[in-house]
Amino acid sequence: MNPTIELLKKHRSIRKFTEEPVSESTLQHLIEAGQAAATSSFVQSVSVIRITNTETRTQLATVAGGQQYVETCAEFLVICADMKRNEQLSIKQGSTPKTGFTEHFLIAAIDAGLFAQNLVTAAESSGLGVCYIGALRNDPQTVTELLKLPDLVCPLFGLCIGYPAQDPEVKPRMPLSMILHQEHYDAEINDHTLNDYDSIVRHYYATRTGGKKSQAWSEQMATFFGKESRPHMLEYLHHQGFAKK
Numbered sequence: 001m002n003p004t005i006e007l008l009k010k011h012r013s014i015r016k017f018t019e020e021p022v023s024e025s026t027l028q029h030l031i032e033a034g035q036a037a038a039t040s041s042f043v044q045s046v047s048v049i050r051i052t053n054t055e056t057r058t059q060l061a062t063v064a065g066g067q068q069y070v071e072t073c074a075e076f077l078v079i080c081a082d083m084k085r086n087e088q089l090s091i092k093q094g095s096t097p098k099t100g101f102t103e104h105f106l107i108a109a110i111d112a113g114l115f116a117q118n119l120v121t122a123a124e125s126s127g128l129g130v131c132y133i134g135a136l137r138n139d140p141q142t143v144t145e146l147l148k149l150p151d152l153v154c155p156l157f158g159l160c161i162g163y164p165a166q167d168p169e170v171k172p173r174m175p176l177s178m179i180l181h182q183e184h185y186d187a188e189i190n191d192h193t194l195n196d197y198d199s200i201v202r203h204y205y206a207t208r209t210g211g212k213k214s215q216a217w218s219e220q221m222a223t224f225f226g227k228e229s230r231p232h233m234l235e236y237l238h239h240q241g242f243a244k245k
């Protein structure tokens with residue numbers, strides 16, 4: 001295995017950080033690594049908002065359901081889907097941009113994911129740890145107001161970045177046979193394979209929590225999909241000018 005693949009397969013989210021700061025030049029390199037990702041139609045529809053203000057960090061941690069590492073990490077970045085810049089420069093070019101397409105939202109969300117994962121890989125290769133914070137979408141309107149986001153910009157997730165103060169185990173992923181289909185989609189789930197994976201995940205949680213939590217992956221998914229998932233998102237996106245048609 002080459003060192004890049006080895007690094008990727010060692011990924012685990014970090015939620016405890018030392019107080020060591022991330023240097024300005026390192027942060028800049030990480031963001032530039034993010035920018036180097038492929039981008040749909042060269043649109044580059046991502047904006048990053050760096051949050052250093054402690055009061056804003058506290059408010060964002062509250063939005064995220066009290067996730068303390070939003071406050072304690074060395075750097076906290078909010079990754080936004082951004083079609084505003086493209087609208088503005090199109091107008092400067094004298095054209096009338098057509099906005100609000102669901103396709104534009106997909107472009108921006110995919111671009112942001114690729115950007116972020118490049119940044120995360122760059123961070124992990126520099127000895128840093130990262131945790132994505134999708135829980136900012138618990139209350140995207142408050143985030144929008146706090147960060148003064150205009151229409152056509154929306155916060156997708158945050159990134160906690162810092163030097164790790166923990167060394168968690170790698171979280172086991174599904175066996176390849178469950179996600180890799182040959183030639184066409186195969187909806188049948190092999191019970192034996194799933195049971196094996198469920199046991200692996202149950203064991204992972206039992207070890208990680210000293211026996212307090214022991215949940216199979218299937219149980220976890222059934223719980224997740226048994227609840228509504230941030231049902232305010234559609235209205236919020238429409239309000240920001242996204243995914244209207």
Ligand SMILES: Cc1cc2nc3c(=O)[nH]c(=O)nc-3n(C[C@H](O)[C@H](O)[C@H](O)COP(=O)(O)O)c2cc1C
Pocket residue numbers: 011012013014015064067131132133134135136157170171
């Ligand atoms: C878009 C996105 C949002 C996430 N949001 C949160 C979050 O709000 N809080 C958190 O602790 N972890 C969050 N995570 C981390 C996932 O829980 C984690 O990646 C997953 O459980 C797999 O664990 P691993 O990253 O350690 O391999 C998020 C991950 C992604 C990709």
